[in-house]
Amino acid sequence: MLNKNDKIYVAGHRGLVGSAIVRNLKSKGYENVIGRTHKELDLTNQAAVRDFFETEKPDVVVLAAAKVGGINANNTTPAEFAYENMQIQCNVIECCHRYHVKKLLFLGSTCIYPRMAPQPIPEDALLTGPLETTNEAYAIAKISGLEMCKFYKRQYGDDFISCMPTNLYGPHDNYDLSGSHVMPAMIRKFHEAKVNDAPSVELWGTGTPLREFLYVDDMADACVFLLENYSGEQHVNIGTGKEVTIRQLAETVKEVVGYQGDIIWNKDMPDGTPRKLTDVTKLHGLGWTHKVELKEGVELAYQWFKDNVENARM
Helix, strand or coil: CCCCCCCEEEECCCCHHHHHHHHHHHHCCCCCEECCCCCCCCCCCHHHHHHHHHHHCCCEEEECCCCCCCHHHHHHCHHHHHHHHHHHHHHHHHHHHHCCCCEEEEECCHHHCCCCCCCCECHHHCCCCCCCHHHHHHHHHHHHHHHHHHHHHHHHCCCEEEEEECEEECCCCCCCCCCCCHHHHHHHHHHHHHHCCCCEEEEECCCCCEECEEEHHHHHHHHHHHHHHCCCCCCEEECCCCCEEHHHHHHHHHHHHCCCCEEEEECCCCCCCCEECECCHHHHHHCCCCCCCHHHHHHHHHHHHHHHHHHHHC
């Protein structure tokens, strides 16, 4: 059981996921939340991680730090995605055991599931078929992490749990087009096209794949809910259970941004997985459901982009 005075270490506290979890924890009265920047603590350095745990002795750990990126980044640097993520996970999970952390939450991604998994995807679809090749390295690393948590729980009784969030978006997302995911890339492309009065915006693929999107503050609320209420061995999907086509998403972002031009679909570029909807029956059964619907979430994300990214660039 978590206590309000527990020392909670959020690894990756400045990122999209970690910063949202820190906000949610503090809003619920958990004041003793700590984080370290990459410069302060390199999680791929085993000795440095051990020194940190020896000194700080956190009661609870949320492992939200990872090397992440979109299709292009995953395709061009798979070795780094596999190596760095596995290093981070091995170092942190082992130290959570070694230094008697009472609860660990490991965050994965729904890309762990087979490319042609049944839809919506239940938790037990894991390891039942081939992965999507465009993010295989990241997926294999994440599968290794959640399986490690399961093995430590099984062998030592450690209260290590895992969750698999669907596609996330919101404050502190990555808007660099060379490595961003689909939602922030669209927000930036449509915004810049509007500002520059461009006649059209080019997007990758056919627009037909189906995707599920979860506002990151909803995801954080689900994570804290699981920390407080769940100790099962099986990982838990976090999502909305709702999906849209990439084309519908583009129209929504275009409308929110207020762009008046055309959308050109570059069908020579890859689509990725054709459909990826999470089965959130388990999470709903535990008592949690999402609150922010897609259009409201896009409006919140676009406002954050204008306030932070666009203002900083100007």
